[in-house]
Amino acid sequence: MLQAALELADAHGFGAISMRNVAKKLGVEAMSLYNHVANKEDIVDGLVDIVFSEIEVATPGSVDWRTSMRQRAISVRAALNRHRWAVGLMEGRMNPGPANVRNHDAVLGCLRESGFPFRAAVHAYSLMDAYIYGFALQEKGLPFDAPEETAQVMERQRQSVPDMDDYPYLVEAAAEFVDAGYDYDTEFEFGLDVILDGLERLRDGIDVAH
Amino acid sequence: MLQAALELADAHGFGAISMRNVAKKLGVEAMSLYNHVANKEDIVDGLVDIVFSEIEVATPGSVDWRTSMRQRAISVRAALNRHRWAVGLMEGRMNPGPANVRNHDAVLGCLRESGFPFRAAVHAYSLMDAYIYGFALQEKGLPFDAPEETAQVMERQRQSVPDMDDYPYLVEAAAEFVDAGYDYDTEFEFGLDVILDGLERLRDGIDVAH
DNA sequence: AAGGTACACTTACGCTGTAAGGTTGTCAAG
């Protein structure tokens, strides 16, 4: 049943998850689902945990913290790209599933065992995840997916803003993107590396101080 | 009418914005609203632009880019804390309002005039906003607002995870947060400064190369 | 055979956004 809901969400977005839709996909009436879940929120909790289960985080000690965290970040983004409907829902679950918990513990463990003191590990985790989820949010929202669409979208947006010429930097950006495109992968990894650089300096500073 | 919708959303969350609720607040029937807006999405667009209008970004040249960007980031977070319902909605508007457009142009302008080449300015903007919106997402989702609630929430979460003892790092975190609390302001500004440090290095590196 | 449990069903309530069409108040042109 989670499988059915997942396929619905992946194919037609979060709004397509309704008790009636999921039930129909299973050849069943809506109310029958309540024999298996408490309510709709329960289904969403289950779906989110499936997404968490797709996130790969290396076993501690197998690689250094930086490559481990880098791979995890890329893995999270990949999972969120496969399941765009999940973007705003990963954080703040009231009933975190097992994969969710395991993931959090693994990340904290990686950082702690790599020499990050507790508070520094929390800072690092908060910073990385804020960036990852925030980037996914941008990526989900930004109007152009494929490069070839960029020009049309830009043109439409320009027309919807009456006095576009008052905003020279936006005009510059629009022209540039139409011209040279916009690469999400590059963008994501750039920011990610800035953050990892900062965290590395933080950790090394602490090492020295000890 | 946007005012009425704004008060509803601030007081009772995004879900409270329904045509019937907004209309009731104005002493009017739901369908009457359609004389002023095309549809509900129109209202949301208007609300989001109100939030954008509350974001302060210094006029270019008045202060250096770093303090300007730092203040803006804090201003964005403050606005999103006043209007938590807006957190997932700021990015990816199909019909950006005037305040939205002005804000984007001002930020890009600040960076460009401070010596960031175009691509670097885009990287910087993307990185900062991903972090800001991602942090706001965390903050909205995280279950404890007031420090005194922390203990209860932690206890409830522990009970909802059956084999909590398999996750030593989470146990450590829970204990620490109950003990010493969790300060969102400190957390936010820590990550923000890591990012600004990284961007400063990026800009200086470019300056030297020229 | 009896009882319990698991799963499915139907019906109903109050909510949602909004399409369609009717009524009224204001205001400018003839």
Add this chain to the structure above:
DNA sequence: CTTGACAACCTTACAGCGTAAGTGTACCTT
């Protein structure tokens, strides 16, 4: 003063939503 246009409001209706409540039936255990 009348007429017509127009804006703003109204009511009605429809299809969809989550889910509370109650009913039926097949199967497994005692």
